[in-house]
Amino acid sequence: MSSILTNTSAMVALQTLKGINSDLSRVQSEISTGKSVGSAKDNSALWAISKVMESDVQGFKSISESLSLGESTIAVARQGAETVTDLLTEIKGKIVAAQEENVDRGKIQTDIDALTSQIGSVVGAAQFNGLNLLKGTEGVDILASLDRQESGQVTASNIAVARQDLSADAGVYGTGTALSANSVASAGPIANTGNTQSITFANTADSSSDTFDITVAGSTLSFVGADFGAVTEEVAIDQIAGAINALGLEGVSASRTGSDLVLTSTRAFEDVDVTFSGTGVTDDTVSIAERAENVTFSQVSQVNEGDGYRVTVGSTVATYIAGQGETFEDVANGLKAAIDSADVDGLTTLVTTDANGAQVLKIDNDSATSITTFTAVGAAGGEASGGLFGLDGIDVSTNAGADAALANVEVLIQNSIDAAAEFGTAQGRIEIQAEFIGKLTDSLKTGIGTLVDADMEEASARLQALQVQQQLGVQALSIANQAPQSILSLFR
Incomplete structure (x- = not known):
């Protein structure tokens, strides 16, 4: 049935052309925007x-x-x-x-x-x-x-x-939590005299049958009683002391007190081992302690930024405040620098580690007088000293x-x-x-x-195809629109 009111072919052609135009518009947008x-x-x-x-x-x-x-x-x-x-x-x-x-x-x-x-x-x-x-x-x-x-x-x-x-x-010493337990000073004073050890000889020390060796700081002397001659025990000990002194050991001297041989060491940071063996003496090994006094730091406590430590040596007060990530080794070195900067006559320092792994600040006094005041304290809440503290x-x-x-x-x-x-x-x-x-x-x-x-190669191909489709759609719509014209021929 043909109708001049409803042109189905034109409607189909029109919808097809609209779809083609929509696709063409989208492809053109892809090409223009990418x-x-x-x-x-x-x-x-x-x-x-x-x-x-x-x-x-x-x-x-x-x-x-x-x-x-x-x-x-x-x-x-x-x-x-x-x-x-x-x-x-x-x-x-x-x-x-x-x-x-x-x-x-x-x-x-x-x-x-x-x-x-x-x-x-x-x-x-x-x-x-x-x-x-x-x-x-x-x-x-x-x-x-x-x-x-x-x-x-x-x-x-x-x-x-x-x-x-x-x-x-220099930093600023804090007034916070007390940290004195983390730094322990040895019992003073810091003496300027040497430490001693005594060797007691038997009453037969001047006997010709006595033979004995004495080793002081690695140097060994051998003695035979007959070499002393017919002398008293005291004279024999004087001769032994003279022989030890003749070794010229740095900081070590020998003398007699009564019937004892007394060995004295003024070495600041080194113990002196003394070994004696043979007849006329009791075999033994002793150690003459170093002269320096110590500040020993904690092995277990942590050092926090702002923790300050202060060592008082006589009238000199040395202070160091720890910075971020520092350890007790840094604290000990800082206090050493502070003491050295004070330039106290006869005072020398050393930082070392003891047998237990603790950091130790050693202070020796080689002046004319002993130093009676020797303390160590600590407190949190300060402002850290600089990393080049002591340079000045x-x-x-x-x-x-x-x-x-x-x-x-x-x-x-x-x-x-x-x-x-x-x-x-x-x-x-x-x-x-x-x-x-x-x-x-x-x-x-x-x-x-x-x-x-957009895939530009694909878009280009689609554009060309859609342009052809558009032209065909226009032709199809034109043909569909002409269909009602054929009905007029029925009325001629």
């Missing part, structure tokens, strides 16, 4: 995923900038620490030269003061955009990544960079000062080396992270492109 999913109506799921990923890309671009800023800041700090190390090495060379007696120590001290001042300038100038990692103890967090969980929660992760204080600041107190104008400076500068050099190494590690880590973020950003962009970018 995207197959340009908005949420194109594909809401893919569009939503792509937008989340695009936001992450923008975040990673900001992270890359943060890493670049952090890397530059740490590079400045590392170079500053390396420069300080070089300057401290120069100071060590000056100190070594001052060990000689026939040098102008005044001029050497002038050079050391100039280098010390230069170190202060380097530390003060080692900042980037106002941030100086060579001063203070508070760490710095550098934004390193955004971590997206499966739940969609996003958290930021940081690279923590610890400051490495290379200032010579280096003084090579005297023999004792030159000797003390040689040990102290080694600690300072190690501190600066450790600081430079820490910065180098952090800088390397940031470089790796920056490289990773760059690759991750590229991967995300590639993933986004895979989801929403």
Whole structure:
């Protein structure tokens, strides 16, 4: 049946042409924008995923900038620490030269003061955009990544960079919790006399049948009673003492008290072993204790930032406040530097480890008088001393000062080396992270492109096909619209 009111063919052709035009419009949009999913109506799921990923890309671009800023800041700090190390090495060379007696120590001290001042300038100038990692103890967090969980929660992760204080600041002693139990001073006073051990001989010590050996600090003397001749025991002991003194052992002397041979040692930081055996004496080994007094630090307690320790030696009060991550070895070295800086006549110090593994600060007195006041205390809640604490107190104008400076500068050099190494590690880590973020950003962009970018080869082919279809659709619609005209022929 033909109808002039309803043209079914035209309707079909029209719908077909509309579909073709819609597809053609979409393909043209893909070609012009380069995207197959340009908005949420194109594909809401893919569009939503792509937008989340695009936001992450923008975040990673900001992270890359943060890493670049952090890397530059740490590079400045590392170079500053390396420069300080070089300057401290120069100071060590000056100190070594001052060990000689026939040098102008005044001029050497002038050079050391100039280098010390230069170190202060380097530390003060080692900042980037106002941030100086060579001063203070508070760490710095550098934004390193955004971590997206499966739940969609996003958290930021940081690279923590610890400051490495290379200032010579003394710090501030705190008034917090008492820490005196962590540093125990031996029972004073700090005597200026030697320690002794006695050997008691039998009444037959002058007998020709007596033979015995005495070993003092590794040197052995052998005696035969007949060699003394017909003398009293006291005379024989005097001869033995004379033989020991003739060895010329540093800090060791022998004398007689009654019928005892008395051995005396003024060695500051070394015990002297004495062994005697044979007839006329009782076989035994004794030890003459070192003259120095000790401050022994805890083996089990932890050192926290701001923990201060104070040692009083006579009228000298030495104070050191621990920084972040320091140990009792650092505390002992800091107190040693403080005591040495006071330049007390006859006072020498040494930091060592005892048989139990505890850190020990040894203090010896070689002055004309004993020191009666000797205490050690501690308290929390202070402000840390600088990593180069004691640098300002280096003084090579005297023999004792030159000797003390040689040990102290080694600690300072190690501190600066450790600081430079820490910065180098952090800088390397940031470089790796920056490289990773760059690759991750590229991967995300590639993933986004895979989801929403148009396949231009396919779009080009489809465009040509749709253009042909459009032309055919127009022709088909034109033919369908002409169909009612044929009905007029029935009425002619």
